[in-house]
Amino acid sequence: MxxxxxxxxxxxxxxxxxxxxxxxxxxxxxxxxxxxxxxxxxxxxxxxxxxxxxxxxxxxxxxxxxxxxxxxxxxxxxxxxxxxxxxxxxxxxxxxxxxxxxxxxxxxxxxxxxxxxxxxxxTTPAEMGPLLLSRLLDLTDAQEGVMNIAFRVADEEGLALLDLKDLQAMLVWVGQNAADLSLRYGNVSAASVGAIQRALLVLENQGGDSLFGEPxxxxxxxxxxxxxxxxxxxxxxxxxxxxxxxxxxxxxxxxxxxxxxxxxxxxxxxxxxxxxxxxxxxxxxxxxxxxxxxxxxxxxxxxxxxxxxxxxxxxxxxxxxxxxxxxxxxxxxxxxxxxxxxxxxxxxxxxxxxxxxxxxxxxxxxxxxxxxxxxxxxxxxxxxxxxxxxxxxxxxxxxxxxxxxxxxxxxxxxxxxxxxxGRSMDRESAHELLSRRAEEAAKAKATARAKDTDDLFDMTRDEYRNARRYQPRDEARPERGRSSRSDTMVEAFGKSLARQLGTKSGQAIVRGVLGSLFRGR
CATH class of the missing domain: 3.40.50.300 (P-loop containing nucleotide triphosphate hydrolases)
Structure with a gap:
């Protein structure tokens, strides 16, 4: 030696x-x-x-x-x-x-x-950083820009990127909020997010996801x-x-x-x-x-x-x-x-x-x-x-x-x-936090929908009964006259004659009948 x-x-x-x-x-x-x-x-x-x-x-x-x-x-x-x-x-x-x-x-x-x-x-995606990850995934300049935005937002939101599913969940969130993020950081297109996700899927299928994790x-x-x-x-x-x-x-x-x-x-x-x-x-x-x-x-x-x-x-x-x-x-x-x-x-x-x-x-x-x-x-x-x-x-x-x-x-x-x-660990990070946010948002939406339904029927018992009760026609209100099956033939003829007398043709008939009577006398 x-x-x-x-x-x-x-x-x-x-x-x-x-x-x-x-x-x-x-x-x-x-x-x-x-x-x-x-x-x-x-x-x-x-x-x-x-x-x-x-x-x-x-x-x-x-x-x-x-x-x-x-x-x-x-x-x-x-x-x-x-x-x-x-x-x-x-x-x-x-x-x-x-x-x-x-x-x-x-x-x-x-x-x-x-x-x-x-x-x-x-290692973790956070430690590797967007530049080397983009190199690993062979991303274009536009896709690399979206990757940088994802890392920036994750840092600002306190979302740790510790494994591959954290990064995938973060990209889904970025895609869902693309309109707001584009105003702050530049264009975030669904096509770029989709291309990155496909590249991550290929990496995962090749076993590359073993590289990302803790410890x-x-x-x-x-x-x-x-x-x-x-x-x-x-x-x-x-x-x-x-x-x-x-x-x-x-x-x-x-x-x-x-x-x-x-x-x-x-x-x-x-x-x-x-x-x-x-x-x-x-x-x-x-x-x-x-x-x-x-x-x-x-x-x-x-x-x-x-x-x-x-x-x-x-x-x-x-x-x-x-x-x-x-x-x-x-x-x-x-x-x-x-x-x-x-x-x-x-x-x-x-x-x-x-x-x-x-x-x-x-x-x-x-x-x-x-x-x-x-x-x-x-x-x-x-x-x-x-x-x-x-x-x-x-x-x-x-x-x-x-x-x-x-x-x-x-x-x-x-x-x-x-x-x-020897043993991997999976502590709370971006995937878990974003999943919890989604669950809480879904619960809040369901609660709001249920409250709107309750407000629609929020009435007293009498009001609810009255709102659903059938209101019959007022008995004191006079009914329109019309013949019933109980009218006799004479009564029906009389009513028809009275109606006819109220018209001009009826009046002419009356004058003709009376005139013939007087002339005959």
């Missing part, structure tokens, strides 16, 4: 050489927080180099967080062994660089967004040491997470943002407070909005003063934006293959990023280094980039390859994180 970490000089041993190689290469812990790059084609040894660096930093007391994309890094929890197939080549390499193999296991905590291969790692991950639980003072190595199971690249990238970017916001300034410490390794780093930037890339550049530039060491692992340095690549002072370049004109150009660009060594051509060395070898340039005193060297990377002390399910389970059961994060 003393051969790997030199506490007096605050260095960790990365690798060495022999007749065909340069001087031994050591990383100054003081400049480890100037960040680093591990690059190289598939199968050239990037993962083993990452494992070696994680071990060395842990031995120096620096906690580590890394994403296990292929499941190969779980072996850090188990010691390497002399009976393994790689023991002989590792022994030869160790002898060549002047290092004795000290096989050992390292303190490991396993994490998994889905809680299957590690302790559940969760949320606390940074202090990954920035810690074991009882012997070794830094804890936190391994995120990312083999399943890689099937959702946007979710993977968003989670890592959230973690980076949380570090930047929560950790205090420590100036220029003698060693990093924590080291993060971002494997498949190109996924962080593929298709990312310009504003988000600029945010990552800003964080990478400023977070070193908070004692955070960032390492980006990718197949080609060209995968990393120039603004971020310029912050990576420590570089380990494994072999790059140049089969096409585009590959040749990328190779030359990679070589141009190193301080030249007059003993060999950098581009030629990058193209021909073997597995386990690399072209390295580490920061020296006063932060000056070291001259590029061909380096044999030291072999790891832990097991290369995955741990068995039983070994993984044993490590997880022994971890104090199992008790803290």
């Amino acid at each position: 003393a051969g790997v970490v030199d506490n007096g000089a605050n260095t960790i041993f990365l690798g060495g050489g022999g007749p065909a190689y340069g001087s031994p290469q050591s990383l100054l812990l003081k400049y480890a927080n100037r960040h680093g790059l591990i690059a190289g084609a598939t199968g050239t040894g990037k993962t083993v180099t990452l494992q070696t660096l994680a071990e060395s930093l842990s031995l120096a007391g620096v906690p580590v967080f890394l994403a296990d994309v292929k499941g190969d890094l779980a072996g850090l929890s188990q010691p390497g062994g002399a009976e393994g197939p790689l023991h002989k080549p590792f022994s030869e390499r160790a002898g060549q660089i002047g290092l004795s193999l000290d096989y050992q296991a390292f303190p490991v905590t396993f994490w998994d967004v889905w809680g299957q291969k590690g302790h559940p790692v969760r 949320a991950l606390e940074l202090s639980d990954i920035i810690r040491q074991d009882a012997s003072g070794r830094g804890m190595i936190n391994i995120l199971a990312a083999d399943k997470l890689m099937q959702s690249p946007r979710l993977y990238a968003t989670f890592l970017l959230w973690l980076l943002s949380e570090l930047f916001e929560q950790l205090p300034e420590v100036g220029d410490p003698d060693r990093p407070r924590v080291a993060f390794f971002f494997d498949e780093a190109h996924l962080l930037f593929d298709g990312a909005p310009k504003a988000l890339v600029e945010k990552v550049e800003q964080v990478a530039r400023l977070i070193r003063s908070k004692g955070v060491s960032l390492w980006f692992i990718s197949q080609n340095p060209a995968d990393i934006p120039e603004g971020v690549l310029g912050q990576l002072g420590n570089r380990i370049q494994h072999a790059l293959r140049a089969f096409t004109a585009k590959d040749q150009k990328a190779l030359r660009m990679a070589a141009d990023n190193y301080r030249a060594n007059p003993d060999f051509d950098t581009a030629e060395a990058i193209q021909h280094v073997g597995t386990g070898e690399a072209v390295t340039s580490l920061l020296e005193a006063k932060g000056v980039p070291g001259m590029v060297q061909r380096t044999l990377i030291r072999p790891p002390f832990s097991l290369i390859g995955p741990a068995s399910d039983a070994e993984r389970a044993q490590v997880m059961n022994a971890s104090p994180m199992a008790l803290k994060y």
Whole structure:
């Protein structure tokens, strides 16, 4: 162990050489927080180099967080062994660089967004924020604006967004109150709200809802040491997470943002407070909005003063934006293959990023280094980039390859994180509060409707009876004359005659009858 970490000089041993190689290469812990790059084609040894660096930093007391994309890094929890197939080549390499193999296991905590291969790692929509959520859901500018409005209103109304159903309920409320909110914050269209809800549904169906909830991950639980003072190595199971690249990238970017916001300034410490390794780093930037890339550049530039060491692992340095690549002072370049004109150009660009060594051509060395070898340039005193060297990377002390399910389970059961994060919780938040408001509004509406009905019949007994009673015709009121069945024939004829006499024709008949009578006399 003393051969790997030199506490007096605050260095960790990365690798060495022999007749065909340069001087031994050591990383100054003081400049480890100037960040680093591990690059190289598939199968050239990037993962083993990452494992070696994680071990060395842990031995120096620096906690580590890394994403296990292929499941190969779980072996850090188990010691390497002399009976393994790689023991002989590792022994030869160790002898060549002047290092004795000290096989050992390292303190490991396993994490998994889905809680299957590690302790559940969760965050809340409130902690992730609208920008990263919009990036995760691939929203348009208009939809991102609606997401910002939802977060703003939730904050003003005291509605905590702690899980996915809280966010969905908040968006429903925003859609129902779109007219009022549009006057205050800008247009809120039903189409935008619906598009966000559909994107959340897709995320939920893919299992992404497991990422949101409580208890949320606390940074202090990954920035810690074991009882012997070794830094804890936190391994995120990312083999399943890689099937959702946007979710993977968003989670890592959230973690980076949380570090930047929560950790205090420590100036220029003698060693990093924590080291993060971002494997498949190109996924962080593929298709990312310009504003988000600029945010990552800003964080990478400023977070070193908070004692955070960032390492980006990718197949080609060209995968990393120039603004971020310029912050990576420590570089380990494994072999790059140049089969096409585009590959040749990328190779030359990679070589141009190193301080030249007059003993060999950098581009030629990058193209021909073997597995386990690399072209390295580490920061020296006063932060000056070291001259590029061909380096044999030291072999790891832990097991290369995955741990068995039983070994993984044993490590997880022994971890104090199992008790803290093993069971999810669902406290009162936006979903519950909005549901209660809706129930109270429905009850108030039903009560008002019942009161209106009661007011309609709010009368005394006599008034109610009189209002419903049939009022017969007044008996004293004279009835219109008409013949009844009891009238005799003579009475009927008389009444008819009397009516006729009241008319002009009746009067004429009377005059005619009387005249004939008088003339006859």
